[in-house]
Amino acid sequence: MRRVNKNERTRVALTLNNRKLAAEAEPRMLLSDFLRHALGATGTHVGCEHGVCGCCTVLIDGAATRSCLTLAVQAEGSDVRTVESLAAADGKLNALQQAFRNNHALQCGFCTPGILMSFTDFLGRNPHPTEEEIREVLSGHLCRCTGYAGIVAAIKEAAGGP
Amino acid sequence: MKPRPFDYVRPDTVEEALALLAEYGDDARVLAGGQSLIPMLNLRLIEASVLIDISRIAALDGIRDLGNTIEIGAAVTQNALMAWPQLAQKLPLLAAALPLVGHFQTRNKGTVCGSIAHADPSSELPLALAVLEGQVVLRSQKRGEHVVAAAAFQRDMLTTARASDELIVAVRFPVIEGKGTAFNEVARRHGDFAIIAVAAVADWRGATQVGVGGIAGRPLVRRIFNDSAGAVAAWADELEGYEDLHATAAMRRDLFKNLAPDVIAEAVRCAA
Numbered sequence: 001m002r003r004v005n006k007n008e009r010t011r012v013a014l015t016l017n018n019r020k021l022a023a024e025a026e027p028r029m030l031l032s033d034f035l036r037h038a039l040g041a042t043g044t045h046v047g048c049e050h051g052v053c054g055c056c057t058v059l060i061d062g063a064a065t066r067s068c069l070t071l072a073v074q075a076e077g078s079d080v081r082t083v084e085s086l087a088a089a090d091g092k093l094n095a096l097q098q099a100f101r102n103n104h105a106l107q108c109g110f111c112t113p114g115i116l117m118s119f120t121d122f123l124g125r126n127p128h129p130t131e132e133e134i135r136e137v138l139s140g141h142l143c144r145c146t147g148y149a150g151i152v153a154a155i156k157e158a159a160g161g162p
Numbered sequence: 163m164k165p166r167p168f169d170y171v172r173p174d175t176v177e178e179a180l181a182l183l184a185e186y187g188d189d190a191r192v193l194a195g196g197q198s199l200i201p202m203l204n205l206r207l208i209e210a211s212v213l214i215d216i217s218r219i220a221a222l223d224g225i226r227d228l229g230n231t232i233e234i235g236a237a238v239t240q241n242a243l244m245a246w247p248q249l250a251q252k253l254p255l256l257a258a259a260l261p262l263v264g265h266f267q268t269r270n271k272g273t274v275c276g277s278i279a280h281a282d283p284s285s286e287l288p289l290a291l292a293v294l295e296g297q298v299v300l301r302s303q304k305r306g307e308h309v310v311a312a313a314a315f316q317r318d319m320l321t322t323a324r325a326s327d328e329l330i331v332a333v334r335f336p337v338i339e340g341k342g343t344a345f346n347e348v349a350r351r352h353g354d355f356a357i358i359a360v361a362a363v364a365d366w367r368g369a370t371q372v373g374v375g376g377i378a379g380r381p382l383v384r385r386i387f388n389d390s391a392g393a394v395a396a397w398a399d400e401l402e403g404y405e406d407l408h409a410t411a412a413m414r415r416d417l418f419k420n421l422a423p424d425v426i427a428e429a430v431r432c433a434a
Contacts, residue, residue, distance in 0.1 A: 003171045028166070028167050051268060069271070071200070120264065136266065137265075139351060
């Protein structure tokens with residue numbers, strides 16, 4: 001049984017983008033803050049902190065998850081993937097990222113890391129989704145700049161659609 | 163916002179979880195997927211001195227076919243149930259309701275039992291459980307296991323019959339055969355809380371079990387025969403409804419009157 005008392009800092013170890021890392025966290029520390037402040041992985045953005053905006057979405061053991069609705073200690077031992085894992089080591093964008101660039105699917109980019117991670121999970125399960133299915137998954141994200149047409153077009157392109 | 167400090171305990175077995183609940187009672191909150199609990203902690207709408215994380219208890223992570231009912235363990239996520247190959251055949255009402263529960267991203271973590279434990283008056287799974295006349299399986303260290311009917315479980319907004327030392331170990335949804343089901347709701351955005359949600363189970367003679375969420379402190383269920391529009395209108399007029407940021411009470415009654423006959427008709431069509 002794992003037990004951590006309030007105000008006690010405990011060592012939380014996990015795999016982040018294929019690297020085994022560990023840092024200290026109080027029980028109340030959110031995974032989003034743990035990634036950004038304890039591990040320095042600032043690609044994951046924090047918007048609403050109550051699960052509505054979707055900016056902070058990361059993959060935990062392959063499943064797109066709100067990191068602001070997950071405690072760091074809950075992700076202990078898990079495989080966590082963030083937007084930093086998508087591009088190649090030389091900076092070459094992956095197909096989904098390139099499709100976002102091609103279709104002007106981002107402007108300020110604040111919501112983008114979360115959307116990319118959601119669709120990394122979703123397209124892995126459903127490689128050729130309908131537009132309706134894309135829009136349903138996208139309903140878990142808020143974008144305030146471009147609107148959603150470019151984002152839907154980018155996802156269709158990445159899925160090899162028209 | 164960030165939550166206030168709390169102790170975190172992650173038991174490995176149901177017995178350990180029950181011992182913790184017996185020790186802490188009302189000071190503890192059970193954490194499974196956390197998709198309702200953590201937003202409330204982040205917004206500081208609630209406080210907890212201890213969180214008991216049951217998400218890694220293997221014994222709670224199963225979907226069991228008991229013949230007449232399907233039992234869903236407390237660690238089973240909403241997306242895991244959606245991916246269950248027999249869902250459309252055994253629990254068609256849930257196959258229709260689950261896509262409306264939160265978002266794809268929250269369903270990856272949010273649990274079926276957690277949604278029922280949270281007992282939000284507009285949420286889909288408590289409504290589905292009420293209409294199907296399902297059951298909640300509770301267990302405590304002192305009194306062992308007992309089973310509560312859905313109608314007796316959710317008492318009011320965010321209030322249930324669970325005692326503070328009890329754990330919801332599973333919920334049971336009856337398998338219905340030869341009946342038609344339908345579920346629909348009105349929300350501002352797909353995945354948002356429903357303003358009004360309606361579920362219906364129709365048999366081949368045209369009698370329909372109808373449930374409505376979002377209009378009272380808990381899902382309401384009634385049996386309707388024939389003239390569904392008239393029966394729904396009369397029912398809606400009896401209800402007070404409630405007003406919040408999203409809708410007035412009158413708008414809720416109107417939405418119910420307009421949505422329910424369509425949902426009932428769809429259920430009747432499926433039953434035929």
